[in-house]
Amino acid sequence: xxxxxxxxxxxxxxxxxxxxxxxxxxxxxxxxxxxxxxxxxxxxxxxxxxxxxxxxxxxxxxxxxxxxxxxxxxxxxxxxxxxxxxxxxxxxxxxxxxxxxxxxxxxxxxxxxxxxxxxxxxxxxxxxxxxxxxxxxxxxxxxxxxxxxxxxxxxxxxxxxxxxxxxxxxxxxxxxxxxxxxxxxxxxxxxxxxxxxxxxx
Amino acid sequence: xxxxxxxxxxxxxxxxxxxxxxxxxxxxxxxxxxxxxxxxxxxxxxxxxxxxxxxxxxxxxxxxxxxxxxxxxxxxxxxxxxxxxxxxxxxxxxxxxxxxxxxxxxxxxxxxxxxxxxxxxxxxxxxxxxxxxxxxxxxxxxxxxxxx
Numbered sequence: 001x002x003x004x005x006x007x008x009x010x011x012x013x014x015x016x017x018x019x020x021x022x023x024x025x026x027x028x029x030x031x032x033x034x035x036x037x038x039x040x041x042x043x044x045x046x047x048x049x050x051x052x053x054x055x056x057x058x059x060x061x062x063x064x065x066x067x068x069x070x071x072x073x074x075x076x077x078x079x080x081x082x083x084x085x086x087x088x089x090x091x092x093x094x095x096x097x098x099x100x101x102x103x104x105x106x107x108x109x110x111x112x113x114x115x116x117x118x119x120x121x122x123x124x125x126x127x128x129x130x131x132x133x134x135x136x137x138x139x140x141x142x143x144x145x146x147x148x149x150x151x152x153x154x155x156x157x158x159x160x161x162x163x164x165x166x167x168x169x170x171x172x173x174x175x176x177x178x179x180x181x182x183x184x185x186x187x188x189x190x191x192x193x194x195x196x197x198x199x200x201x
Numbered sequence: 202x203x204x205x206x207x208x209x210x211x212x213x214x215x216x217x218x219x220x221x222x223x224x225x226x227x228x229x230x231x232x233x234x235x236x237x238x239x240x241x242x243x244x245x246x247x248x249x250x251x252x253x254x255x256x257x258x259x260x261x262x263x264x265x266x267x268x269x270x271x272x273x274x275x276x277x278x279x280x281x282x283x284x285x286x287x288x289x290x291x292x293x294x295x296x297x298x299x300x301x302x303x304x305x306x307x308x309x310x311x312x313x314x315x316x317x318x319x320x321x322x323x324x325x326x327x328x329x330x331x332x333x334x335x336x337x338x339x340x341x342x343x344x345x346x347x348x349x
Contacts, residue, residue, distance in 0.1 A: 073279075078242040079272045079303045080279045082233060086341020121236050125340035156283050164281045169274060 044180040045070075045172065046146035050107065050133040053120025058133065060178050067102045067200065068174040069184070072149045074110035074165050075122040082126070084169065089127035090189035091196060098200055099129070101176075106132045109151050109165050111140045147172060173199055222328030224250040230335040231345040232306065234315050241313055243267070243304035243321065243335055244297045244345070253290035255326040261335075263319045265308030272300055281305075286326060299343045313337045315346070 049059045060068075069088060073081035085106060092099040106123055108114035111134050114122075119132035134140070144151055150168040171184040173196065184195045226248045235241040241264070247256060259267045271284045287302060289295035297303050313319060317337040324330045338346040 076240060077279075077281060078233065078235070078240040078305055079270065079281065079299060080274065082242075082341040083299050083343055084341075086339070086343070089341065118239075122239065125235060125239075150278055154280070154282070166278055166280045168277050169279045170277065 044146070044148055045174055045178065047178075048139070048143040048146065050135040050139055050143065051116055053116050053123065053132050055116045058131075063103050063105070064178060065176050067176060067181075067196075068172075068178075069102050069104045069196070070107060070147065070172040070174060071105070071170075072107050072109050072144065072147065072151075072167060073169075074108050074167070075114050075118055076110060076164065080169070084171070084186050085123070085126045085130065087186050087189045087192055088171070089130065091192035092127065092129060094189060094193040095197060098197060101200060102196060104130045106130060107140070107143060108132070108134045109140065109144065109149065109167050111135055111137050113161065222249070222251070222254065222325060222331075225254070225325060225328045225331055226250075227323060227331060227333045229345045229349055230321065230333050231338050231342075231349050232313060232319060232335045233342055234313050234337050234340045235306075235309055236312050237309050239309055241306040241309060242299070243306055244299065245323070245333075245335070246297070247289045247295040247323075249289055249328075250291055252327070253288060253293075254328050255286035255288055256295060256323060257286045257326050258324045259304045259321055260324070261306065261319060261321045263310055263313065264306035265310065266306075267321075268305045268307060269302070270305045271302050274300065289325075315339045 047060050049057060052058050071084060071088065073084070075081070088104050092102060092104060095102070104127065106119070108119055114134045116134055119134050123130040123132035135143070149170075150166070152166040153163050154166050156162045156164060171186050171192075173181045173184050175181050181199055184192060186192050228246045228248070230243075230245040232243040233241050243259065256269070258269065261267055269284050269287060271282050273280050273282075284302070287295055295302070315337055318334050319337065321333050321335050322330045323333060336346050336349045
């Protein structure tokens with residue numbers, strides 16, 4: 001009895017090539033899915049259009065090529081927000097020349113009270129490097145959504161200006177490409193400087 | 202004689218009022234630098250050696266108003282709330298510090314610059330008003346300026 005594998009062999013070969021092709025497709029599919037899932041998981045930040053202290057329009061693209069250290073707050077808050085902004089200013093001083101690659105940005109959660117003039121004067125209290133941004137209520141709503149900021153108006157009296165803003169307090173480090181890198185805990189200027197230095201590759 | 206008695210009573214009255222709470226001690230009184238029209242925060246430590254009392258309010262000519270507030274940072278969320286009177290007792294000093302109780306100075310009538318001083322009147326429920334002077338520290342300072 002003679003076994004002829006000829007045509008079968010060709011069949012196997014085809015099957016193996018087919019399976020390999022299918023495997024590549026599956027791997028590519030899984031990789032794409034994983035990448036998308038990862039992007040969604042860390043999908044913090046995104047394009048924004050806001051107004052600086054001089055009333056000029058700025059976007060996230062205005063800061064490409066530099067790290068952005070973004071903090072959300074409001075100037076009406078004289079206790080908690082200044083503490084964080086001062087820590088940022090001191091940390092950047094401690095970083096020395098490396099700090100030139102980092103742009104600290106303060107974005108208001110209270111666009112009604114924080115006009116460009118108000119926010120310019122406020123950030124000037126902390127550091128000449130700090131940029132303060134405001135915008136229309138719609139622009140602020142959009143950027144807070146992208147950065148997943150918790151913001152709630154808490155009324156303290158009957159007047160239109162009697163309110164404070166409850167908000168999540170996070171320092172966001174964004175890369176030179178505008179992508180989110182990590183939240184930076186602000187416990188002290190020293191810890192902040194160490195953490196930022198770690199990410200400046 | 203009667204007139205003399207009244208005169209004597211009137212003359213000791215302010216002394217007596219002051220003496221009522223001579224045990225109130227205000228220390229580490231400082232505020233953060235800020236520009237005109239802006240808000241600032243005022244901090245201090247209050248101790249009493251006698252009976253408990255309540256800090257009911259603060260006033261200063263440099264701001265439109267001064268309100269007692271409390272900041273809190275819970276589960277990643279910053280909150281600021283107005284509070285009523287703040288208790289102080291012989292075993293419980295009252296500390297107004299960044300991140301907790303503070304006096305919010307609303308609408309500064311003038312710039313507060315580091316190194317400057319400002320007058321404040323701190324009012325207690327039993328102890329009445331106490332005059333004091335606050336030193337100005339840099340905008341984001343988290344502790345009193347040196348020597349305060």
